[in-house]
Amino acid sequence: MSCSSCNGNCKSDKIQMPTDVSVITTYRCQMRCKMCNIWKNPTKKSEEIKAEDLEILPQLKFANVTGGEPFIRQDLEEIVEVLFTKAPRIVISTSGWWVDRVIKLAERFPNIGIRVSIEGMEGTNNFLRGRDDGFERGLRTLKTLHEMGIKDIGFGQTLSNKNSHDLIPLYELARSMNFEFATAAFHNSFYFHKEDNFITNKEEVCANIEKLANRLLQEKHPKAWFRAFFNLGLINYINGNRRSLPCEAGTVNFFTDPWGEVYPCNGLEPKYWQESMGNIHNAKTFEEIWFSEQANRVREKVRSCPKNCWMVGTAAPVMKKYITKTAPWAMKAKLKSLLGGTISYEKDFKLFDVGQDPRQGDLRIEDK
DSSP: OOOGGGTTOSGGGGOOOOSEEEEEOOSOOSOOOSSOOGGGSOOOGGGSOOGGGGGGOOOOSEEEEESSOGGGOTTHHHHHHHHTTTOSEEEEEEOSOOHHHHHHHHHHOTTOEEEEEOOSSHHHHHHHHTOTTHHHHHHHHHHHHHHHTOOSEEEEEEEOTTOGGGHHHHHHHHHHTTOEEEEEEOOOBTTTTBSOOOOSOHHHHHHHHHHHHHHHTTSSSHHHHHHHHHHHHHHHHHTTOOOSSOOOTTTSEEEEOTTOEEESOSOOBTTTBOOOSEEGGGOSSHHHHHTSHHHHHHHHHHHTOOOOOOOHHHHHHHHHHTHHHHHHHHHHHHHHHHTTOOOOHHHHOOOOOSSOOTTTTSOOOOOO
16 A cells, blocks of 8 residues: 555555554553553543544554553443454453453453463562552452453563562463463553663573573473563563564554554653654544654654664564564574573574664664
């Protein structure tokens, strides 16, 4: 599809329609997380995007629903109903706090995906998320969903200075219950409303991530081997280095914030740059935003973005796109594991040159 405003003579000719969206439904949240200040910056209920606003979205392959806490929204079922007309797979990121609300929605949409954010075992999780019974509620939510026969469920752990010691125990807990297990490292961004998320005990955290990567390589499913690759990418991010693969946010994926702004990702940080591609309230069609000159300007900024973020939302698409790079790595790492060896960041991490801008991920701060 070409850009109607330039008669097919601009870079929009090379841009396809996106396949993935993350809808930030609200910045309201009942948790009091140490690594996220969303709860200190709540949106006004009256200003948040509504289900009918999402009718403008194109046909997609995947939609993530996040917050804040999505289940604070009384109209979440209506939002999910609209999104299921846009994408065959929807995953909601939640604290699992509102157990009854999660169960009620899953009864109506049994093919929904649920990822509960759990930051460690009970004591660690409840300290970091600021609620004494957060772990119990999150685990109860997942167990109930499992008993209902909901398949697409799991944990998500965000690594920080205070919880990497629980990484393997939490992984083993998820595995024992046949739940998915995803990892992240905390970031600074406009989305998290944080500027001081820096891992200082790097050696300890990276060693624990490396243990997880090797544990993943012992699994039979190839998906786990690619997760080992992703986790070495987390170590690389923590060490402040450039990504192993380029960030191409705003090409196959995008985020919509609670006010309808369309961003390439949720990792933008004002001290580097932050710019919207457009607002769904100001457009008649999504194509009007996606193929606009403003969207192209944002993509150009992404190509030379100084941040070195490594989040699943922007890492997974390029891991798939450059499968000729990641698949041989995964196979080689798996073979090494089968032969009794282990991988390490120092010996096995790869930075793949696929023509990315050398400025991307160099952490420079330019004069504005």
